[in-house]
Amino acid sequence: xxxxxxxxxxxxxxxxxxxxxxxxxxxxxxxxxxxxxxxxxxxxxxxxxxxxxxxxxxxxxxxxxxxxxxxxxxxxxxxxxxxxxxxxxxxxxxxxxxxxxxxxxxxxxxxxxxxx
Amino acid sequence: xxxxxxxxxxxxxxxxxxxxxxxxxxxxxxxxxxxxxxxxxxxxxxxxxxxxxxxxxxxxxxxxxxxxxxxxxxxxxxxxxxxxxxxxxxxxxxxxxxxxxxxxxxxxxxxx
Numbered sequence: 001x002x003x004x005x006x007x008x009x010x011x012x013x014x015x016x017x018x019x020x021x022x023x024x025x026x027x028x029x030x031x032x033x034x035x036x037x038x039x040x041x042x043x044x045x046x047x048x049x050x051x052x053x054x055x056x057x058x059x060x061x062x063x064x065x066x067x068x069x070x071x072x073x074x075x076x077x078x079x080x081x082x083x084x085x086x087x088x089x090x091x092x093x094x095x096x097x098x099x100x101x102x103x104x105x106x107x108x109x110x111x112x113x114x115x116x
Numbered sequence: 117x118x119x120x121x122x123x124x125x126x127x128x129x130x131x132x133x134x135x136x137x138x139x140x141x142x143x144x145x146x147x148x149x150x151x152x153x154x155x156x157x158x159x160x161x162x163x164x165x166x167x168x169x170x171x172x173x174x175x176x177x178x179x180x181x182x183x184x185x186x187x188x189x190x191x192x193x194x195x196x197x198x199x200x201x202x203x204x205x206x207x208x209x210x211x212x213x214x215x216x217x218x219x220x221x222x223x224x225x226x227x228x
Contacts, residue, residue, distance in 0.1 A: 004159075031214065043205070043218045056215065091159055097214055102148055102167065105207075105216060107159040 002026075004108035006092050012114045018080040021111045024073055025094030033105065034067055034077050035091040043091075049075065050097065082115045089113070118143045120208050122219035130227050131198060137191040137222050139206035144184045150216065151180050151191050152205045160205065164191070168211075196226045 005024040013019055025032045033048040047057040052069045060067070064083070069075040079086055093107045119142045129135050139149070148167045152160040164173045164180040166189070172181040179192040193200055203223045207216035 033215070042220050045215055048215060050214070093160075102165055103209060103214060104162055104165045105150060106162060107152075109159045112157075 004092055004094050004106055006090075006108035006111050008111055009109065010112045010114075012116065013082055014116050015083055016081045017115075018078065019082045019086075019113060019115075021077040021090050021092075021113070023075045023077070023092030023108060025075070025092070026106055027073070029094035029096050029106075030072070031095045031097040031103070032069060032075050033093040033095075034075070035093065035107075036088045037091060037110070038088045046077070079113075082113075084115045087113055087115050118146075118208060118210055118217045120206060120217050120219040122204075122206060122222050124222060125220065126223040126225070128225040128227060129196060131196060133196050134192065134194050135196055135224075137193070137204050137206075137224070139189040139191070139219055141187045141189075141208045141217075143210065144187050145211045146184065147209045147211050147213070149180075149182055149189050149209070150207050151178075151189075152207065154203045154205060154221070156202075163204075198226045198228050200224065201226045 007022045031050050034046040036044045046059045047067045049069045067077045089110045089112050091110045093105045095103045095105045097103045121140045146168050150165045151163045154160045166173050166182045177194040182189045203221045205221040207218045
C-alpha cells in the first residue's frame with residue numbers, strides 16, 4: 001500500500017488567502033485524523049472522521065478552519081482566511097477502527113504551511 | 117483527563133549502547149499504547165503497538181513494555197546506531213476512546 005498521501009508537501013501563501021490541504025487515507029481504513037504540529041504546542045488533534053462522518057472537531061481552532069470527507073478515499077482541510085499563526089505542519093493519519101481492530105494509526109508525510 | 121509524559125526531552129548516547137526511553141501516563145484505563153518515530157521534516161512512523169492485555173512487543177532491536185498498573189511504558193533499543201537518531205513519541209488510547217493522547221517526545225541522538 002502507498003500509505004497515507006498528503007498534498008501539497010509545502011505551501012507558502014500570504015495572509016488572507018485560502019489554503020486547502022488534501023489527504024488520501026490508506027485503502028480500507030475507516031477513520032481519518034487531521035493533526036497540526038508546531039514547536040510550541042507539539043502535536044494537536046484538529047478533527048477526526050469515522051466512515052466519512054466527523055466525530056470530534058473540538059480541536060479545530062476557530063471558524064476559519066473546516067474539514068470535509070466526501071468519500072472514503074479523500075479528505076480536505078481548508079483554512080480561510082489564513083493567518084501567520086496558522087503556520088505549522090499539518091498531518092493526516094488513518095486507521096482501521098472497530099471490533100477487534102487495534103486502531104493503529106498511520107501518518108502521512110505532512111503538509112508544511114507557511115503564511116506570510 | 118489522560119496526560120502522557122516523556123522524560124527526558126532529549127538524550128544523547130554513543131553508538132552501540134543499549135538504551136531505554138520512558139513514557140508515563142496518568143490514567144491506567146487504557147486500550148492500547150503506540151510508539152512512534154519521527155525524523156526531521158517527516159511524518160510519524162508507527163514502531164510498536166501494545167494492547168492493554170499485553171506486557172511487551174518486539175520488533176527487531178526494539179522492545180516495548182507496558183505496566184498498566186504503574187502507568188508506564190518503556191521502549192528499549194538494543195545496540196543503538198546513528199540511524200536510530202530521531203524523536204520518539206508515545207501515545208495512549210483510552211478505553212472507549214478512539215483518539216490518541218501524545219507525549220511531547222524524546223529527541224534521541226546516537227553519536228558515532
